[in-house]
Amino acid sequence: MAAKIRVTWPDGAICGICFTTALRTRGSCPECGKDRLLPGRTADGTDICRDCAGITTNMTCEGCGSETERFRAGHCIRCVLRTDLEALLHTHTPPDLSLKRLIGVPAGAGRPESVYTWMRGANTKELLTGLGSRTIALTHPSFDALPASRSVEYLREMLIHHGMLPDRDRQLAAFERWLAIRIDDLAGTPHIQAPIERFARWHHLKRLRQMAGPGKSLNTAVRSAKQEITETGKFLTWLGADHGLTIHGLRQAHLNQYLSEGPSTRYAIRTFIVWLIKNKEIGRLQIPHRYAATKPLITQQQRLALIRRCIDSTASPLGFRVAGLILLLFAQPVGKIAALKCEDLQALPEGLHLGLGNVPVLVPAQIAPMFWDYLHDRPNQQTGNAGSQWLFPGTLPGHHIHADAMMGQLRALGIDLGGARNTALRTLVEELSPTLVARALGYSYQVIHKHAADAGAPMAGYAGKAMFPL
Incomplete structure (x- = not known):
């Protein structure tokens, strides 16, 4: 279980973990006073620079000349990232300033090793290659057309965060996609699809778009909207299956029966009923708010x-x-x-x-x-x-x-x-x-x-x- 020895320095054999730690220790050398890497140690354990410690291991990047760990072919991790990204993105053919900026973001990250691991993933590499070949455009519709994956969303949000894609509310966009699928799934039941689509688009989607803005979180509002739309679909299905009715035949007795026979989540249809009444699609009905039976407390x-x-x-x-x-x-x-x-x-x-x-x-x-x-x-x-x-x-x-x-x-x-x-x-x-x-x-x-x-x-x-x- 012993760690593999990476190098041997004047103070002994150094394992890979200690080697990496040493090459990330930087400060003022107490012996020569220069600000540089401090991979060596004195007898009392004080960190000192390479020259004062007598270490001969090369710690200079052949690309940028910085004193750091050489990651590949004599180059540091940041230079390797720039080289690999240049090869994938082809920023000069034709010139693309946004893609050129994209190279600087991962290469300048505080933990470039993690970025390197992320880039080596098959999905990420395919995405970057698509950007480089210009088959994937730097637009939201282009990203929306790709198969949904964590890699797609991570790259999209990185581009937004650093100003290479226009900002948009991620939760609102996800809700719009969810709603489109939900409405399509109801295509075989037009008496259910039509009222749900009107309710979802004219009430919930309109409200969410008004709420969206820089720094705003729609997480709770989106969850509530999805639940209300889903429960409304269940209610309309029940109304048709058990009573052969659409919303225009709804009466107070039907509403009371539905609420009394099922779980408390059925009260989520209240917003839909109030919306129908407000738009004069049904007469005035009474539907109470859902309240928790008890409030949880601790001492x-x-x-x-x-x-x-x-x-x-x-x-x-x-x-x-x-x-x-x-x-x-x-x-x-x-x-x-x-x-x-x-x-x-x-x-x-x-x-x-x-x-x-x-x-x-x-x-x-x-x-x-x-x-x-x-x-x-x-x-x-x-x-x-x-x-x-x-x-x-x-x-x-x-x-x-x-x-x-x-x-x-x-x-x-x-x-x-x-x-x-x-x-x-x-x-x-x-x-x-x-x-x-x-x-x-x-x-x-x-x-x-x-x-x-x-x-x-x-x-x-x-x-x-x-x-x-x-």
């Missing part, structure tokens, strides 16, 4: 123990512990936490503040260093996502982490997401003005006042101060 002692775990645990990445603290202290939905931007953290005279609503909230001084440490060492920026605006960057260039991925990590910390958020809200409205809590945390007044009523908070009508004292 205050459990909440405090989870806060302590997020502060002290070293088993979980710092970013997910910071996300856990935002949930436990400020009762934020996971989708909103995942979509926070770096600019939402603000250094003000009173301390570090987090922008969640209309009033910035103060991050407690005891945990502010954790937030600063994370902000200056965020993950997922070493390949195609460099310079991300998101506080929690995802692996896809230009995008934040997906809410589902964050949920999984927070659950791994032992956090009951719904229970923790409800308990945090209840605690806050018991101590502070509900109106102030709503403004500071970005909730609607109706939601917060309902939590205040459930908690029996005596301050439910108090106007509150202009500062959220956390």
Whole structure:
């Protein structure tokens, strides 16, 4: 199981892992004072440069002349990436400035070795070859025409993130593709297809397009739209199969029967029914909102123990512990936490503040260093996502982490997401003005006042101060 010996230096045999580590150690040599690689070591373990250590291994790239690990044929990894990309993209025949820029992005990545591995994948190599031969154009329709794959979306988002493709909302585009397939699947049932297409396009698609914009996340809205469209399809199928009716024959008795005989997800048809009534396609019917039978809660002692775990645990990445603290202290939905931007953290005279609503909230001084440490060492920026605006960057260039991925990590910390958020809200409205809590945390007044009523908070009508004292 011993590591394979790569080279032998004056201080002994060096394995491959130690060799790579040594060639990534850079700084001021304590013996000669020059700023360069520090692969050698003194007897007391101090890192020193190649010349002072008497190392004869060549560490100069024959392409760019930099002192670094020679990756292939005497050239460093960045020079190898440029050479390979030039061979695939043919940026000079004919000249293409966008493709020329594309070469600089992977070659300048913080972890070029990962980019090299990505390029060697069959799908990626085929895509880059298509760009080089000009059979794949730098346009969204051209990428949409390709078979869907992770490689296609990763390259597309890299091009968008670095300004080589025009920006567009990825979730909105995915919803449009999903909707087209969904409507096509209903082609054999026109009495179902027609109302669903009108509802989906005139209500949901119109609304999503209005919501889309720079920095906006449509994740929750798209999920809700898909569920409502899917449940509407089930309802119309039931109405035809069990009663031989279309929507124009719908009566209150049919609606009551459908809602009473099935799971609570059937209440997702409410938006469709309200839309039909508004457009005068059916008469006025009554359909209640769906409310959870109970609100999950954890005890205050459990909440405090989870806060302590997020502060002290070293088993979980710092970013997910910071996300856990935002949930436990400020009762934020996971989708909103995942979509926070770096600019939402603000250094003000009173301390570090987090922008969640209309009033910035103060991050407690005891945990502010954790937030600063994370902000200056965020993950997922070493390949195609460099310079991300998101506080929690995802692996896809230009995008934040997906809410589902964050949920999984927070659950791994032992956090009951719904229970923790409800308990945090209840605690806050018991101590502070509900109106102030709503403004500071970005909730609607109706939601917060309902939590205040459930908690029996005596301050439910108090106007509150202009500062959220956390």
